[in-house]
Structure formats: C-alpha cells, structure tokens
Amino acid sequence: MKIFDREQIYQIDKQTIQSQNITQDELMERVGTRLFAWLDEQLPSTDQKIVLFCGVGNNGGDGLVLARLLLLKGYEVTVHVVNFGEGRTEGFLKNLDRLKENKLWPNFISEDSDFPTLQENEIVIDAIFGIGLTHSLSPWVASLVKHINKQAAYVIAIDVPSGLFLDKFPDDDEAIIQANFTVSFQLYKLIFFLPQTAKYIGGLRLLNIGLDAEAIHKSMASKFLMTKNDVLPLYRNRAKFSHKGSYGHALVVGGSYGKIGCVSLSSKAALRTGVGKLTALVPSCGYQILQTSVPEAMLVTSNLENELNTENIDFIPDVVCFGMGAGTGENAYITLLNLIEDTKNPMLIDADGINLLAKHPGLIEKLPEKTILTPHPGELIRLLGTWTDDFDKLEKCKTFSKTHKVIIVLKGAHTIVVAEDNLYVNTTGNPGMATAGSGDVLSGVITALLAQQYDPLMASILGVYLHGKAGDLVAQQNGYEALIASDIIAYMGKAFISLFQEEQKPAKEV
Numbered sequence: 001m002k003i004f005d006r007e008q009i010y011q012i013d014k015q016t017i018q019s020q021n022i023t024q025d026e027l028m029e030r031v032g033t034r035l036f037a038w039l040d041e042q043l044p045s046t047d048q049k050i051v052l053f054c055g056v057g058n059n060g061g062d063g064l065v066l067a068r069l070l071l072l073k074g075y076e077v078t079v080h081v082v083n084f085g086e087g088r089t090e091g092f093l094k095n096l097d098r099l100k101e102n103k104l105w106p107n108f109i110s111e112d113s114d115f116p117t118l119q120e121n122e123i124v125i126d127a128i129f130g131i132g133l134t135h136s137l138s139p140w141v142a143s144l145v146k147h148i149n150k151q152a153a154y155v156i157a158i159d160v161p162s163g164l165f166l167d168k169f170p171d172d173d174e175a176i177i178q179a180n181f182t183v184s185f186q187l188y189k190l191i192f193f194l195p196q197t198a199k200y201i202g203g204l205r206l207l208n209i210g211l212d213a214e215a216i217h218k219s220m221a222s223k224f225l226m227t228k229n230d231v232l233p234l235y236r237n238r239a240k241f242s243h244k245g246s247y248g249h250a251l252v253v254g255g256s257y258g259k260i261g262c263v264s265l266s267s268k269a270a271l272r273t274g275v276g277k278l279t280a281l282v283p284s285c286g287y288q289i290l291q292t293s294v295p296e297a298m299l300v301t302s303n304l305e306n307e308l309n310t311e312n313i314d315f316i317p318d319v320v321c322f323g324m325g326a327g328t329g330e331n332a333y334i335t336l337l338n339l340i341e342d343t344k345n346p347m348l349i350d351a352d353g354i355n356l357l358a359k360h361p362g363l364i365e366k367l368p369e370k371t372i373l374t375p376h377p378g379e380l381i382r383l384l385g386t387w388t389d390d391f392d393k394l395e396k397c398k399t400f401s402k403t404h405k406v407i408i409v410l411k412g413a414h415t416i417v418v419a420e421d422n423l424y425v426n427t428t429g430n431p432g433m434a435t436a437g438s439g440d441v442l443s444g445v446i447t448a449l450l451a452q453q454y455d456p457l458m459a460s461i462l463g464v465y466l467h468g469k470a471g472d473l474v475a476q477q478n479g480y481e482a483l484i485a486s487d488i489i490a491y492m493g494k495a496f497i498s499l500f501q502e503e504q505k506p507a508k509e510v
C-alpha cells in the first residue's frame with residue numbers, strides 16, 4: 001500500500017474532483033459526512049457534548065461540516081474557530097456560513113482570547129491543522145494546543161493531530177495535539193508509523209472518502225506500508241521434487257562465552273523458515289551447547305576457546321549471517337573480513353557485525369552488494385552518527401543505502417526496510433517482542449529466505465513481516481510479557497500459514 005507525501009495527497013484530491021466531476025465543496029461535504037457517520041456510530045447517545053476546534057483552512061472546513069451534521073442530529077455542539085491567519089479557505093468560509101444558517105455561532109479564538117476550559121465528559125475534535133501545516137505554530141496557537149493537552153477531555157484529531165508536520169518533527173514537542181484517536185482519510189501517512197510522531201496519533205482509523213482509484217494507482221510512491229496483501233505475492237512455493245539442496249546452505253556466525261544462545265536462536269529460526277541446510281560457526285566453547293540445542297544444525301567451531309576464526313570452515317555457504325554475540329575484538333574483525341572476502345552473495349550482518357562495520361569502515365566498502373544490515377537504534381547510531389529527528393534518520397539511512405548499496409532493516413515498533421530511496425513499513429509485531437533474542441530470530445529468518453534465493457529486498461520485507469506475525473500469533477495466545485524469542489521461532493510455521501488465511505473483517509465498515 002502506498003504512502004504519499006503532502007503534494008501527492010493534494011494532487012489525488014484534485015484529480016478526484018476532476019474525474020468525479022464534483023466540486024471541492026462536495027468533496028468536503030463527503031468527508032464531513034463520513035466523519036459524522038463514523039463518530040455517530042461510536043457514541044451511545046446524542047447527549048454527548050462535543051467541542052470542536054476548527055482552523056481556518058480545509059482541515060477546519062472538515063470540522064465545520066462535522067459540527068453542522070452533529071448539530072442537526074441533536075448533539076450538544078460547541079465550535080471554537082482558531083483564527084490563526086488570514087488565508088481562510090473557501091471550504092472553511094462556506095461551511096462557517098452554513099453553520100450560522102443553522103443558528104450555531106462559533107466562538108472565535110485569537111491571540112488575546114481566553115481559552116475555554118474543557119470538561120472530562122466532553123469530546124474534543126481537533127480540526128485546527130491538517131496536512132497543510134508548513135511552519136511552527138505561532139506562540140498563542142502553541143499555547144492553545146498545550147492548553148487542550150492539559151485537559152482531561154477525550155481528543156479526536158481529524159486527519160492528523162494539529163502541530164505535526166508530514167516531513168519533519170516540530171521544534172517544540174509540546175505544541176502538538178496529543179490525540180486519543182485520529183481519524184484520517186483513506187491514505188496512510190508516514191507519521192502514523194514513526195516512533196517520534198506515532199505517539200501523538202492514539203488509535204487510528206482511516207475512512208474511505210472515495211478518492212479516485214486511478215489517481216492513487218498512477219501516483220508514484222517511494223514509501224510503502226506492507227500489509228498481508230502486499231507481502232503475499234513475495235512468497236515462493238516449494239516445489240514437490242525439491243530436496244534440501246534446493247533451499248540453500250546458510251552459515252550463521254557468532255557467539256562468545258556466555259553468548260552462544262543467540263547463535264542457537266538464529267540457527268533455529270533459519271531452520272524454521274525453510275533453509276535447506278544450516279551450519280553454525282561458534283567459538284569452541286559453544287560446541288556442546290549448539291549441538292544439543294539445535295540438533296538439525298551442523299557445526300563448525302573456531303580453533304579458539306572463546307573467540308571466532310574461520311580456520312575450520314571447509315565449504316562455501318550460499319549465504320552468511322554474521323554478528324550475534326560475536327564481540328568486536330580483533331579475532332571477530334578478522335573473521336568478518338575473511339567471510340566478506342570469501343563471499344560474493346549478499347550477506348546478513350547483525351549486532352556486533354554492525355558494530356564492527358562502524359569500528360572498521362573499510363569493511364563497508366567490501367560488502368557484497370545488497371547485503372542486509374539489521375541494526376537496532378543503538379547500533380545505527382554507531383554506524384551513521386546521530387540524527388536530528390526520525391525523518392533525518394530515514395534520510396541518513398537512504399543515503400547510506402545508496403552509497404554502499406546495502407539494505408537497512410531499521411528495527412522498531414514498525415520496522416522499516418530501507419532500500420536506496422524506498423521505504424517499506426512493516427505492519428506486524430507487538431511490544432511483547434521487545435525481548436532478548438528477538439533480533440537474533442529475525443536475522444535467522446531473513447538469512448533463511450536469502451538462502452532460498454529470495455531477492456535480498458524481498459527477503460527483508462517478507463522476513464520482517466513473518467517475524468512480526470509470528471510474534472503477534474504468540475501474543476494472541478500468551479500476552480506480551482510472557483513472550484520470549486523462542487516462542488517466535490515456534491510460531492514461524494503458523495505465520496507462514498496465516499499468509500493464506502482469510503483475514504477476519506471488522507463487523508462494520510463506515
């Protein structure tokens with residue numbers, strides 16, 4: 001599913017108006033009507049008090065249509081116009097008149113006005129700014145936003161919480177409406193998924209507003225939300241007359257004294273994701289642990305007790321996964337260097353492997369093209385340096401990906417796969433997966449897909465999706481707290497099967 005930028009959304013709105021031969025006013029009426037239908041359905045009775053804060057642009061216009069329809073249905077409605085500028089849109093003005101025709105006189109708030117106190121039992125609708133916000137809120141509007149945030153009332157933001165930009169994070173992180181719920185229109189926005197901005201969204205609902213399908217189809221995107229429908233076509237069938245040699249031989253390299261379990265987790269995860277053959281390389285101290293914990297794996301040990309080297313490797317693997325628990329000492333470095341020099345196929349580099357790349361940047365130049373890096377935020381900082389906000393972080397990842405021809409799997413609540421200029425935002429996973437070993441499992445999953453000759457980008461996207469889905473299926477059974485990394489491995493099979501199962505549809509669709 002495509003994620004669009006502001007200009008693209010405006011363009012799609014415009015093309016919808018043209019192709020459906022409607023006016024901007026009619027589109028706004030349609031938007032307001034869908035908003036009303038949705039809200040009306042959520043509320044038990046028309047006794048509910050609803051307080052709307054409407055800006056003077058089209059987001060405010062949407063709010064005014066909603067206010068009128070709520071009023072006509074018998075809700076107790078108060079409207080505050082946040083009079084932040086001169087540029088009142090036609091949509092705002094027309095709907096202001098219609099509201100007045102229905103005998104509702106809004107209260108105009110401007111710089112010197114008192115802000116209204118809100119009651120706990122009121123619902124606040126934030127229609128101050130939508131996607132049109134381009135610069136910081138003026139001081140009094142920022143104060144109003146902070147005032148609303150301090151109140152106990154439940155806040156529903158229209159389209160986006162006011163104060164959030166679509167492409168940068170505001171300087172003042174308190175001058176953003178903290179919504180309990182956001183109702184947006186048909187198209188996902190990147191801010192719904194970034195750690196820094198998503199916390200202002202609350203619950204999320206997208207309403208279908210009948211935008212022109214062809215305009216959406218034709219509009220080029222560089223950001224994608226990866227739902228089940230998007231990843232399903234990536235899956236490749238296993239052939240009836242195949243054998244283990246058909247599904248690749250992966251080499252998982254890592255571990256040190258006290259950190260052998262991570263290699264065991266990656267190896268098991270790879271086996272549960274369909275790799276044909278798997279060999280683990282660990283320091284000698286890991287011999288018994290690996291052989292006992294993963295009998296399906298073959299094992300090569302280094303000839304050092306507690307550290308890695310490649311002395312005993314006597315085969316050419318199809319794919320190498322390096323990093324978990326490997327340490328960042330000289331032996332780990334030489335091991336990684338040797339592996340990179342002996343490998344032509346894309347690799348997967350995780351954890352200490354990424355720390356080693358940061359420590360020895362010369363290694364980065366040697367990486368096979370389309371190698372996959374799976375950093376968590378701390379490792380990413382070591383690799384890229386710091387960033388100013390989540391948008392800057394993504395720009396830095398894109399630049400790194402383009403410069404070094406690698407894929408970055410940016411792990412988080414919504415893991416994002418960065419491939420040159422494109423971003424693929426994952427939709428599965430849950431907070432229960434914030435647990436030791438979860439990342440090792442992901443490395444194993446993606447490695448297994450690489451070994452099965454999935455293209456590295458497809459392996460990353462599908463791997464991230466399946467890993468998150470397995471975690472979701474565990475959480476459905478066991479909750480978040482009890483979830484451990486081994487559970488994710490155990491549910492990989494169910495995650496694959498779920499790709500082919502019908503999704504349960506919500507009872508009602510507005």
Ligand SMILES: NC(=O)C1=CN([C@@H]2O[C@H](COP(=O)(O)OP(=O)(O)OC[C@H]3O[C@@H](n4cnc5c(N)ncnc54)[C@H](O)[C@@H]3O)[C@@H](O)[C@H]2O)[C@@H](O)CC1
Nearest residue numbers: 013031057058059085129130131132133134135136137159
């Ligand atoms: N274009 C359309 O046909 C549709 C627009 N819709 C609504 O329209 C919204 C976008 O409307 P607008 O483009 O009018 O923008 P907004 O209503 O988000 O903002 C209003 C205007 O404020 C100005 N502005 C930006 N930053 C400011 C600041 N810090 N202080 C003061 N003024 C500032 C900008 O000129 C902006 O256009 C969407 O979020 C959505 O709610 C929907 O009705 C769907 C259809």
Ligand SMILES: [K+]
Nearest residue numbers: 126129158160
């Ligand atoms: K808003």
